[in-house]
Amino acid sequence: MPAPYPDIKAPLLPHQIEDALADLAVTFPTLCTRTVFAGKTFKNKSQSYIKIAKGGGVRPAVLVTGGVHAREWAPPDALVTLARNLLVAYTTGADIGFPAMAVTPVGGTAVTYKPWAIKFADVKGIVENLDLYLFPLVNPDGREFDLTPPIDAIGWRKNVSPQAGGNIGVDLNRNFDIIWKFEDYFDVPVYKSRYGNTTPASTDPAADTYRGPGKHSEQETKNVESLLDTLPIGYYVDVHMAGRNILYSWGLEENGDVPTMTFQNAVFNGTRDGLPKGDSKLPVGRTDYQEYLPDDPPHRIRSRGKFGADIMRDAILRSAGGGALPASGTPQWTHSLYVSGQSAFLYLPVGGGPNSGCSDDYACSRQFLNPARQPLFAYTLEMGHLEEQFFHCDYRDVPGHFRKINREIHAALFGLFKVVVTSAQPTPPEPPLQRVCLIATATLGDPAHPDVRYLRHLRDERLRATPAGAKAADLLDRVYYSFSPAVARHLEGHPRARAIVRALVIRPLVAALRRLFGPMAPDRPPDPPDDGKKQEQAQEQADARERRQADGPGPAQADGQGGIR
Amino acid sequence: MALLQIDATSEVLTGLSEVEELYVVKPSLESLGADRYRVGGYAAESVIPDLEARGCVVTVMMSTDAIERFNRQVEDSIAPSSPDV
Numbered sequence: 001m002p003a004p005y006p007d008i009k010a011p012l013l014p015h016q017i018e019d020a021l022a023d024l025a026v027t028f029p030t031l032c033t034r035t036v037f038a039g040k041t042f043k044n045k046s047q048s049y050i051k052i053a054k055g056g057g058v059r060p061a062v063l064v065t066g067g068v069h070a071r072e073w074a075p076p077d078a079l080v081t082l083a084r085n086l087l088v089a090y091t092t093g094a095d096i097g098f099p100a101m102a103v104t105p106v107g108g109t110a111v112t113y114k115p116w117a118i119k120f121a122d123v124k125g126i127v128e129n130l131d132l133y134l135f136p137l138v139n140p141d142g143r144e145f146d147l148t149p150p151i152d153a154i155g156w157r158k159n160v161s162p163q164a165g166g167n168i169g170v171d172l173n174r175n176f177d178i179i180w181k182f183e184d185y186f187d188v189p190v191y192k193s194r195y196g197n198t199t200p201a202s203t204d205p206a207a208d209t210y211r212g213p214g215k216h217s218e219q220e221t222k223n224v225e226s227l228l229d230t231l232p233i234g235y236y237v238d239v240h241m242a243g244r245n246i247l248y249s250w251g252l253e254e255n256g257d258v259p260t261m262t263f264q265n266a267v268f269n270g271t272r273d274g275l276p277k278g279d280s281k282l283p284v285g286r287t288d289y290q291e292y293l294p295d296d297p298p299h300r301i302r303s304r305g306k307f308g309a310d311i312m313r314d315a316i317l318r319s320a321g322g323g324a325l326p327a328s329g330t331p332q333w334t335h336s337l338y339v340s341g342q343s344a345f346l347y348l349p350v351g352g353g354p355n356s357g358c359s360d361d362y363a364c365s366r367q368f369l370n371p372a373r374q375p376l377f378a379y380t381l382e383m384g385h386l387e388e389q390f391f392h393c394d395y396r397d398v399p400g401h402f403r404k405i406n407r408e409i410h411a412a413l414f415g416l417f418k419v420v421v422t423s424a425q426p427t428p429p430e431p432p433l434q435r436v437c438l439i440a441t442a443t444l445g446d447p448a449h450p451d452v453r454y455l456r457h458l459r460d461e462r463l464r465a466t467p468a469g470a471k472a473a474d475l476l477d478r479v480y481y482s483f484s485p486a487v488a489r490h491l492e493g494h495p496r497a498r499a500i501v502r503a504l505v506i507r508p509l510v511a512a513l514r515r516l517f518g519p520m521a522p523d524r525p526p527d528p529p530d531d532g533k534k535q536e537q538a539q540e541q542a543d544a545r546e547r548r549q550a551d552g553p554g555p556a557q558a559d560g561q562g563g564i565r
Numbered sequence: 566m567a568l569l570q571i572d573a574t575s576e577v578l579t580g581l582s583e584v585e586e587l588y589v590v591k592p593s594l595e596s597l598g599a600d601r602y603r604v605g606g607y608a609a610e611s612v613i614p615d616l617e618a619r620g621c622v623v624t625v626m627m628s629t630d631a632i633e634r635f636n637r638q639v640e641d642s643i644a645p646s647s648p649d650v
Contacts, residue, residue: 011641106626147643151636153566153629154588154607191630196582240625289647293567339595347591348603351582355603382592386570390590394635395642 005084008402010395011073011147012080014045016139021050021136022081028087031446032055032125037226041141042161047223049135052086060420061131062235063186063227064413068172068220068359070142070157071391074384074402075239077311078409079136085410086132088471089123096123098407103335103397105387111331112324116407118414126414129421133231137171138220155391158218163205163213170212172220172547173238174201174355176362179252180215184269187283191274191353193280200252200356202272211357235308235377235420236363239409241391242384244338246312246412248305249293249364249378251343252354255302256290262368263291274354276345292368298377301367308377308416309340315415316408335387336408343380383409439487443502451510458517566607568627569616574600577620584619586612 012020025034027133036048067073072528085096102110126132137143139159146156158169167175182200191199201211216222228236249255250261261268272289275282295302317325320336327333339346343361344354355361363378384393384405393401410470440452459476491498566588569619571581573574586608589649605626613623627635 015641057582107570107624147639149640151640153568153632153636196579198582239644240592242590243594245592347594349596350578350589350591350594350604352591352594386568386593389635390567390605391628392636392639395639551600 002090005081008077008081008395008406011143012077013147014137014144017048017049017076017080017137017140021048021083022049024083024087028091031090032083032089037219037223037224039109041219042159043141043144043401045140045144047135047137047140047220049133049227050083052083052127052132052134053130054090058232059129059131060423061133061232062237062417063133063135063231063233063363064237064239065135065138065224065359066239067137067139067143068224068238068393069157070139070146070159071157071238073146073391074241074393074405076137076143077402078383078406079134079239081406082410082413083136084132086123088120089120090127093120095120096410098173098410101400101403101407103399103401103404105335105355105385106389106399108387110399111335113320113332113404113407113482116322116411118321118410122414122418125421126417130415130417131232133227133233133376135224135227138224141167141220145266151392153392157208158210159218161218163210166204166281167205167210169205170218171201171209172218173240173359174209174211174357175216175218175221175226176357176359177215178357178362178365179263180211180357182356183254185263185356186272186274186354187270190281190283190545194275194279196351198351198353200354215357216426224359225362228266228366232364232374233363233376234374235416236357236360237379237381237413237416239381239383241382241393241405242386242388243382244385245346245380245382246309246338247343247346247360247380247382248309248340249343249360249382250291250354250559251358251361252356253289253291254345255293255342255344256294257292258290259292259294261290261292263365264368274344276348293364301375301377304375305377305379306340308344308419309379311415311419312379312381312412313338313340315411319411320406335385339353353418381409383410383412439491439501440506443491443498451506455513457512566630567625567629568632569606569608569613570603570624570626571606571616572597572601572603572622572624573620575602578602578604579617580619581621584608584612584615587616587645 021034024032031054032050032052034048034050035048040046059163064079066072066079074332088094089096098116100113100115102112104110134330141160142156142158145160146152156169160168161170162168163170174180179200182188186200202209204210212218214224227233253272253274253370268289271286271287273279273282275288277288277290291304293305315331316338317336320332326336343358346352358380360378360380363376367373384390384401388394388401388405393405395402397403440455440493443454491501571578581587587606588608589604589606591604595603598620599601610625610629613625616623
């Protein structure tokens with residue numbers, strides 16, 4: 001179907017969504033490419049995603065998914081609309097316009113919203129500077145089931161694959177290969193003591209949140225994982241319903257600073273508490289486990305992740321005000337105010353704690369499993385509200401629920417896209433460093449400085465060579481990383497203090513350790529034959545860099561601070 | 566099933582997991598201040614007295630009949646012959 005496209009007035013069926021994607025690829029062949037996944041769903045449905053981009057080259061990539069949960073009608077339709085709007089606007093040189101609208105909340109009176117537009121300049125910037133991947137309908141079998149008469153009041157959440165005991169369906173958002181087997185990750189009795197005898201996912205095939213018979217057992221899950229594994233995604237957004245929430249990582253535990261506290265570290269298996277800081281349910285003597293999410297430069301993953309969520313929240317509010325923030329307390333403000341928060345603990349008062357096997361955590365985890373990946377920010381959007389009938393929103397002009405949610409999805413995503421394309425290009429990660437010596441790195445200015453490498457070598461290879469040594473190293477890590485991030489941040493901003501710590505602490509310490517333990521054995525990358533000379537050169541270069549830094553912050557430091565640029 | 570708005574304290578809300586006939590939509594949780602929260606959910610109207618006895622203030626946003634009428638209307642509008650793609 002050629003443009004102009006009509007407004008969507010009822011939930012699209014899965015084949016209509018596939019047809020719409022195919023149509024876009026045919027109508028806009030230089031801007032939009034469609035890829036069909038090799039595997040088919042249990043109901044033998046083909047699935048596809050599209051890429052929207054003009055030109056090539058290395059640039060940020062964003063993946064947006066929708067329809068993971070069958071009953072959440074609006075996201076797939078809004079993502080199809082977004083793709084159409086983006087392509088038509090870019091081709092015609094026009095803004096994406098949203099007319100004035102009146103929306104009637106359930107049980108309330110109509111609220112009017114001013115016209116709002118996404119400027120062509122922003123459309124152009126996005127199409128020409130971003131690789132945008134859209135996978136609007138992850139769960140077509142489930143959506144078809146949900147839309148098959150008689151439609152159920154609550155709706156269907158899972159897919160429809162046959163399960164044990166004659167049950168059907170797996171909750172795809174508990175099926176991803178990230179702490180899927182939550183029994184290994186958590187101290188389940190502690191978790192249950194806090195969250196009302198529930199678990200991070202259900203093992204009951206009859207339950208709404210059934211995790212499936214195995215990690216990524218479902219084709220739909222594999223499809224999303226394959227995109228996150230093979231594409232250079234820097235930002236992932238999974239659009240759900242409902243609750244007006246914007247969630248950022250992690251969803252599996254509280255965020256923390258200790259590099260050894262990771263989902264990969266088996267030392268913590270069965271002892272992770274899943275509790276927020278200070279919770280009384282933490283067993284006496286137990287260290288509060290927090291999943292590592294670094295906030296160190298250059299990527300500042302934690303603060304930039306939150307910043308991206310706040311950007312989307314504010315963009316939705318601005319769209320409600322016709323482009324400007326509505327005054328606090330006005331109906332436009334009240335009915336469009338989303339909450340941004342860390343995924344793990346946003347629903348505490350109703351027994352909602354960390355979850356396992358979720359898409360956003362799977363996305364976030366990629367950068368820790370593969371250090372070569374660029375920094376990756378992952379979000380879950382919970383669009384719509386009780387007063388917009390939750391999952392089964394009304395598509396008619398009156399009351400206008402879908403129209404409002406569609407506008408909010410556009411606002412949130414374009415707000416994020418705009419920040420992504422105007423930010424600095426993703427910085428290549430430093431060489432794989434499992435555990436960074438923060439103070440030594442801050443003092444010496446380079447994680448590859450010979451002295452930093454030597455300290456890391458002592459701890460990670462000499463000390464960890466025996467089980468007892470590994471335990472001691474873990475203890476050392478916990479103590480060290482309880483204070484070192486703050487000290488390192490202080491040193492980064494104070495060149496004189498850096499010079500003093502370097503001269504009076506780090507250098508004498510490393511010299512003494514070298515005398516005591518001897519030189520470092522050749523390690524990765526393999527040292528060349530003239531190792532000594534190379535190390536001397538590296539030392540000279542590092543010293544020169546230190547001297548420059550001691551003279552004051554340079555341009556790199558000035559640019560390296562703050563959130564998403 | 567009716568669409569319900571439920572206001573209660575955190576202690577009362579936590580206890581709602583015992584009400585098997587109630588389906589709480591956890592992401593809909595909103596803070597009203599002073600340890601009072603609002604959440605949405607689905608239940609038959611017959612469950613409302615139990616919820617109120619637990620200390621909830623319940624508002625019926627859509628009755629069971631209203632939801633059924635809405636769903637029949639949607640079924641008509643999504644017939645496969647619909648040209649609206």
